[in-house]
Amino acid sequence: MSSTQSLHSLAFRVMRLCRPTFHVETPLQFDPCDVVVGEDLFDGDSSSDAHRHLLRSQFASGDSSSSDLTYRNRFVLSDDSDAMGLPGLLVLPQSFGAIYLGETFCSYISINNSSNFDVRDIIIKSEIQTERQRIMLVDTSKTPVESIRAGGRYDFIVEHDVKELGAHTLVCTALYYDNDTERKYLPQYFKFMVANPLSVKTKVRVVQETTFLETCLENNTKSNLFMDQVEFEPAPRWSATILKADVHHSEKDGHTREIFKPPILIRAGGGIYNYLYSLKMSSAPTKVEGSNVLGKLQITWRTNLGEPGRLQTQQIIGNPFTRKEIDLKAVKVPSVIILERPFLVHLSLTNLTGKKLGPFRVWLALSDSKEEKTVVISGLQRMDLPAVEAFESLEFQLNLVCAKLGVQKITGITVYDTMEKNTHDPLPDLDIFVDSDL
Structure with missing residues (x-):
């Protein structure tokens, strides 16, 4: 592709748009007051905070960290919030990163003119190709870009809800007039893989007239997932009820807890969480032939900085049963x-x-x-x-x-x-x- 690229005035550059991450410093810091006088010296004293800040200021007065290249005070806790290890800095992604099923793939695409002359009437197309389909993201056929000056660029953003696993190809093409009035066609391909963020394992057990569905969700990503919703949608003639453990007596009357319900955390790198549903079949007969399809799961989550994700499982099959007359x-x-x-x-x-x-x-x-x-x-x-x-x-x-x-x-x-x-x-x-x- 490099030999072909050298014949073109234009070139595509693709950058993935991701939210930044927190920059975490070494959280093993200590308060110098605790080393000198102990951590419980000022307990119960109204002037304890003032004394503590006074001692800190004395340690800080002798600190010449601006000129001290040994960084001997880098573990000193100068403020209570420093113990979190979060300095307030954000780090932009340094690589294309992993893409998971259920996320929204967002990319910043720039088409650059590296020649010494302007190019005209540029028709730009961008599409996603998978093993099953082709999805057009951008098409300027009806409104071509008039021109891109020498050394200039044209930028745009594309988004795509990832609904398939496996290999994906972002295809970017440009049809334009060069300086010699020749119509040229530039295709460029950017490949990436889509992985599964969650492993969903199910077990079905039948006790008398009740069917119990146990669902285990395992986090396959490198970041924590905060589950907003894990809802089971039963098939026709089935009704489902989620079964939960008894809560502590202190939480039973907590109306605020019901309104501001915290999400369920599934930790990165193999964290799991289990759900249990009780399913019952409706006694009213219908004209639809019976089957052992129980239903499917609707799963939504967010990552550390709120990036959403959504999955829908395939139909969950129950134990086979014979059709009764x-x-x-x-x-x-x-x-x-x-x-x-x-x-x-x-x-x-x-x-x-x-x-x-x-x-x-x-x-x-x-x-x-x-x-x-x-x-x-x-x-x-x-x-x-x-x-x-x-x-x-x-x-x-x-x-x-x-x-x-x-x-x-x-x-x-x-x-x-x-x-x-x-x-x-x-x-x-x-x-x-x-x-x-x-």
């Missing part, structure tokens, strides 16, 4: 059940498919164990139910009786489709407490 649930179970007296259990049968199912037959299946069942049907051992339309529900009652005191289980309530000749999964066991009538 019907949903059998217990709607109401009596709170008080008397030994050997009949009681009613209210049940609901829901058709989860888009077609008509049934008629059905309901009974209590025998248990696999040799133990005698303590809860049986009172009356007819089988109940016939009509067909259920698509996405509709049917409520019915079973008349049961229990022959044993204490905590018992209602097991084996089974539904059989007489049309499809198909036996569906039984209702999960129901715990009941049986009392005597005395």
